[in-house]
Amino acid sequence: MRFSLPRRLGAVVALASVALLAGVSSAGAAQAPSVNITAIEAKNGNLVGLISASGGADIDPALTVTVAGKDHPVDAITSGQGSPVTRTAVIVVDTSGSMGEPGMATVRTAVAAFLKSVPDDVRVGVVSFSGKAVTDLAPTADHGKVQSAVNALKSNGETALYDGVQLAVRTLGSKGERSILLLSDGGDTASKSTQAAATAALKSGGVRAEAVSFKSNEGNVAVLKGFASAGGGSVVSAANAGAVASAFTSAAQTLASQLTFSMPLPPGVTAVQNIKVSGKASGAKFATTALVDFGDGVPVSTPTSTAVSKVPITGPTEDVVKASGSGSKVLGLSPVVLLAVGAVFLALLIFGLALSSSSFKSGRQTRVENIDRYVAANAAPTKGKNRQRAVSENLVFFGDKVMEGRESTGKTMALIERADLPLRPGEWWVLRIVAVVVGVAVSMTLIRGGVVMTLVALLLGVVLGLIAPAFALRFLAKRRAKKFDHQLPDVLTLVASSLSTGFSLPQALDAVAKDAADPSAKEFSRALAETRIGADIADALERMADRMDSGNMRWTAMAIRIQREVGGNLAETMRTTAKTLREREELGRHVRALSAEGRLSAYILIGLPIGIFFYTMQTNRAYVELLWTRPLGLIMMAGGLVSLGIGVFWMRKVVDVKV
Incomplete structure (x- = not known):
């Protein structure tokens, strides 16, 4: 069957168009990076999170965080120079006999490239595995110690890959952004656990896994891909030292390209919520989710309204006082003002009693004072001084009556x-x-x-x-x-x-x-x-x-x-x-x-709780207020005062030596 030339040209163009579209689609799919939320938590009234893209892809800082069905635009910042989220990475190195000395030299070079590119705030640890898994260095911000620990590794024995992965997850802890950088040929000959247990540890711990397949065959790569898939990471095959160093540098750049976002906690959101973060990475849209525990959350503020204007002004009635929103006041006055008024009234009462105290004098005292004034009358003082002297003498006389x-x-x-x-x-x-x-x-x-x-x-x-x-x-x-x-x-x-x-x-x-x-x-x-x-x-x-x-x-x-x-x-x-x-x-x-040390100890032990109480009153008042705002606090304060009194009496008797 023959086709005419126009039909042939149309078929060729159609096939070319399909091939072009398929190529573009496949290229776009290959370039679309994997973006994950590597750490997120609610603390100090803010929702703080950390996101990263595979291969160190660029993430657009303009993000949208969806909480309880409501979108919140957020501008993220790069974490290359530090992040409010704690970041920890553990380098997991295969030190089995199959690595050999050339393989260990490759590891040292690759780790040096990794440490050169990793941000300074990232704490790095080292775990090695041969016949058994060992933590060679706990995570530390001193990257020089990391290089020294890797330089001391030796190749020998069997391979306990699965035990090494599980030990690395435990070494990372449970807080912040955590990742492992695994260098292995993918084989395992000595682990006590299984591949499934290691994969489950990565998933349950929320640990991101970046794997470098070195000297591996296809079967070994499948094991590493399972780890990377469980930890939201990637696998890079490296056949030589240069490729391994490049893979380690790429892993460091992934940490450097991470973005940190922070936003105030939405009011009224409590308990565990599924949070979605969406945006663009390398021009492609992405959306990733994570669970966050908001606890009690931030209460919703409700505006208070008063009805003072609706109440007829007929006098200071109880309704007016309540409508003014001063339920804790008495007659519209605060307790401090009432106490001040009471103090002034007491002072005036004492002053009046002092002025009238001369009426309480007996006839004998009056006659004696008249004789004293007659005998000792020299230069007459001024009128103002007489009044001041009369007030002070009357006040002292009133005190004499009280003390008598x-x-x-x-x-x-x-x-x-x-x-x-x-x-x-x-x-x-x-x-x-x-x-x-x-x-x-x-x-x-x-x-x-x-x-x-x-x-x-x-x-x-x-x-x-x-x-x-x-x-x-x-x-x-x-x-x-x-x-x-x-x-x-x-x-x-x-x-x-x-x-x-x-x-x-x-x-x-x-x-x-x-x-x-x-x-x-x-x-x-x-x-x-x-x-x-x-x-x-x-x-x-x-x-x-x-x-x-x-x-x-x-x-x-x-x-x-x-x-x-x-x-x-x-x-x-x-x-x-x-x-x-x-x-x-x-x-x-x-x-x-000889008893000076005991007396000094007694003074310190007595004065220390009192001094700390008054210091904390000025620095962290809310912490101390629990002592008198909670029943348990009142019991503790009463017990503390009784114990302090017993201690004062006891130490005084111990250091008081009669001679």
């Missing part, structure tokens, strides 16, 4: 005398009131928050205001008493010297009052003044011992009383007493030095 008749007043005045502070009971009361006001002001400045925190700050300020003056008074009294005891041996030596030269005891005490340092000079001067108005000298010294709470002075007064009753050499008695006191003080200092 209390059991603690006697102990407080004894401490004030021991500390040598010129304070009356009323003045001490006023000082404590001022301390409470200052404590409340400081605590409310440092501790800020809602109603609960304001009440806590108020309570803490009151406690500090009440405790701090008492603590300071005891500290000052104890310090002055210790100084008196420290001076007493020298004072007794001075008394003994004066008695040896022929002075009487009162004259010797007068020498102490004139020549000794404070507080000894002041206390002995007071005792001497008591003897001049008729008191017994031994009784005056015993009162001084009680006033200074000094056991050493009590022994001294007892020695003087006994010597006066039975007779003897008082100067020698004073010298013996002084020597005994010096030896006792020396022993006490020695014991204090």
Whole structure:
């Protein structure tokens, strides 16, 4: 059957067109890269992901992320100079006897090319397998150590390929973008596991596998292709050292060409969602998916509306207060304002009581004050000073009335005398009131928050205001008493010297009052003044011992009383007493030095939790607030305070050594 020339030309053109279209289609299919999401997670309020294309293909940064059926345009950035997603790669090297020394030299050259091109933030590890799989180097950012580990590999023994792949998956961990670069001939002769187990490890771990088939036949390549397919990677056949180095460099470029995208978490999306990322790679469209656990997600913000304008303004009714959106306020005022108003009212009340306190004076006190003003009336002060003096005197008098008749007043005045502070009971009361006001002001400045925190700050300020003056008074009294005891041996030596030269005891005490340092000079001067108005000298010294709470002075007064009753050499008695006191003080200092480490440990252990609490209050307040916003936190705080109190008592007893 013959065809005409036009028909023949038409058939040729048709066949050529079909062949051209088929070639273009096949070429396009060959050039379309495989794009995968290699890491994605929801953290810190953002959805962060990492995508990569096989062969290091270029990915268009303009991506579309589909979450819960809604598209979100995202501009990705290259990860070549670092990525917020942790990236880890493990080089898996076949070191069986079939590799030989030439094969190991090829591995060293290929790894050097890989490390030269891989981004600096990628942590690289080394796993080798021959008769068994071994982790030669855990993943590290020090790429020099990686090259050294590979250079130390030797070729020997059987091949445990499947065990090597599984060990590499375990070495990679479970976070971030993970990949293995496998160099093998594809054979396995010594693995305890199977090819299916190794493939399943790659799939379940989400590990990308890039394989380089070296000195392999067709059957071996099929095994490596199975690994690459399970890990979303590719297989490159390399028959010589140059091809292997090129394959390793291509794997490094795949890491360098990865893109990182980040977007805020969509509100209302929770639990596990299937996320789709679509875009273009090397001009071809792609779409890849991955599962992401959003947890509780970001709550959907709902605008609040008020109905204040709809309520008729007939007065400050409860409806108006509720409509204004201030349910936590009382009468439209915040708790802080109410506390401030209460503090002002309290201050005015105290001030009014102070001004009217003169009406509480008895007739006797009024007559005595009138006589004092008549006798001591010299130059009349100014009117303003009179008013200021009247206010302060009335306030102090009110404090005297408050302190009068209390059991603690006697102990407080004894401490004030021991500390040598010129304070009356009323003045001490006023000082404590001022301390409470200052404590409340400081605590409310440092501790800020809602109603609960304001009440806590108020309570803490009151406690500090009440405790701090008492603590300071005891500290000052104890310090002055210790100084008196420290001076007493020298004072007794001075008394003994004066008695040896022929002075009487009162004259010797007068020498102490004139020549000794404070507080000894002041206390002995007071005792001497008591003897001049008729008191017994031994009784005056015993009162001084009680006033200074000094056991050493009590022994001294007892020695003087006994010597006066039975007779003897008082100067020698004073010298013996002084020597005994010096030896006792020396022993006490020695014991204090030996217990210094224990006391320092006690101070640190007591102050450390308190200091950390206040520091964390300023740096991470939300973390500390769990202690009083949760029932378990309240229980823990109560238990901690009780344990701290027991520890303070216990350590104080341990380090307190009596001499």
